[in-house]
Amino acid sequence: MNKRNAEQKLEQVLHQALSGLPPRRAPSTLESRVANELAHRAQLPWWRASFAAWPVAARVMFILVSAVLGAATILGGVSAYLGDRSFDEAAALLLSWAQPFLTVVSSAGGLVALLVHVISPLWLYGVLGVGIFLYVTLFGLGAAAYRTLYLPSPAGDAS
Amino acid sequence: MRAYQDMVFSTAARLAGNDTQAEDISQEVFIRAYEHFSDLRSSVTAGGWLKTVTTNLTLNYLSRYRKRWRLFSEMRSNTQDSEDDGAELDWEVPDTILADLSAEQRSVIVDTALRQLPEHQRLPLVLYHFEDLSYQEIADKLNVSLTKIKTDIRRARAALLPLLQNVGGARDTLDG
Numbered sequence: 001m002n003k004r005n006a007e008q009k010l011e012q013v014l015h016q017a018l019s020g021l022p023p024r025r026a027p028s029t030l031e032s033r034v035a036n037e038l039a040h041r042a043q044l045p046w047w048r049a050s051f052a053a054w055p056v057a058a059r060v061m062f063i064l065v066s067a068v069l070g071a072a073t074i075l076g077g078v079s080a081y082l083g084d085r086s087f088d089e090a091a092a093l094l095l096s097w098a099q100p101f102l103t104v105v106s107s108a109g110g111l112v113a114l115l116v117h118v119i120s121p122l123w124l125y126g127v128l129g130v131g132i133f134l135y136v137t138l139f140g141l142g143a144a145a146y147r148t149l150y151l152p153s154p155a156g157d158a159s
Numbered sequence: 160m161r162a163y164q165d166m167v168f169s170t171a172a173r174l175a176g177n178d179t180q181a182e183d184i185s186q187e188v189f190i191r192a193y194e195h196f197s198d199l200r201s202s203v204t205a206g207g208w209l210k211t212v213t214t215n216l217t218l219n220y221l222s223r224y225r226k227r228w229r230l231f232s233e234m235r236s237n238t239q240d241s242e243d244d245g246a247e248l249d250w251e252v253p254d255t256i257l258a259d260l261s262a263e264q265r266s267v268i269v270d271t272a273l274r275q276l277p278e279h280q281r282l283p284l285v286l287y288h289f290e291d292l293s294y295q296e297i298a299d300k301l302n303v304s305l306t307k308i309k310t311d312i313r314r315a316r317a318a319l320l321p322l323l324q325n326v327g328g329a330r331d332t333l334d335g
Contacts, residue, residue, distance in 0.1 A: 024172055053194075
């Protein structure tokens with residue numbers, strides 16, 4: 001019997017054996033557990049239940065109040081920061097914050113260009129290769145640790 | 160609840176491979192059913208609803224622990240796929256399995272064997288053979304590739320067969 005036929009036969013035989021099985025009997029404690037949990041949840045005040053179970057009015061009010069508070073916080077923060085400046089002044093102020101960042105990026109770019117120009121390409125490729133090697137090694141160590149320490153005994157991997 | 164509790168518990172237990180987790184999941188299923196009681200009371204599809212909710216809750220429960228290892232798990236599986244593609248079943252497939260036992264006895268033996276399978280094989284196998292889902296539906300539910308599902312189910316069957324055939328110890332337990 002070839003592999004495909006054997007697998008098809010195995011599927012049929014197993015399906016026959018598994019599909020007709022009766023359900024397992026639930027523990028006798030399940031019904032009382034559910035009843036106790038329902039009673040416990042029923043005693044909780046509405047605001048401790050899940051949001052979906054809140055009264056509609058409470059949900060609408062919560063969303064409105066949250067939106068108002070959020071908007072007030074943002075608008076208040078922005079207006080406190082900008083004060084009574086005009087739009088142009090506000091834009092210039094924001095750009096002035098970005099100026100140091102742009103300077104740093106520009107300097108770093110110049111430095112990289114200088115290094116590429118000065119350093120031999122062989123060294124650059126070497127550093128790149130070492131970086132890739134270290135990354136792959138770390139990944140392999142992680143995989144080996146997973147297979148050794150975490151993975152349970154693969155009883156089903158006997159194929 | 161009494162009419163469905165065995166079905167709900169059984170579905171969760173076979174998927175999870177753990178009775179304690181299955182009881183927790185069953186409890187949550189019936190609490191959700193209670194919240195939808197007005198819809199389910201007169202519905203003829205209540206059993207299907209309960210089964211779907213049980214399956215989804217169990218998969219959600221298990222996925223919390225599965226996500227962090229998915230990368231390595233799939234990597235390992237892919238490696239083994241290439242190693243095992245040429246493997247043959249090295250034993251004869253019988254015409255029937257456990258046919259001489261009662262349904263109750265077969266159930267105990269099958270559930271014991273299922274618990275010995277790793278999760279990535281047990282889940283698709285149970286969904287295929289007990290829940291009658293197609294390969295594609297299982298792949299969608301578990302969010303893994305169709306190829307991996309087929310491989311895992313094939314391996315699970317190959318692993319389950321010797322476990323079911325080697326029922327001497329289990330029979331002693333049953334007889335005892």
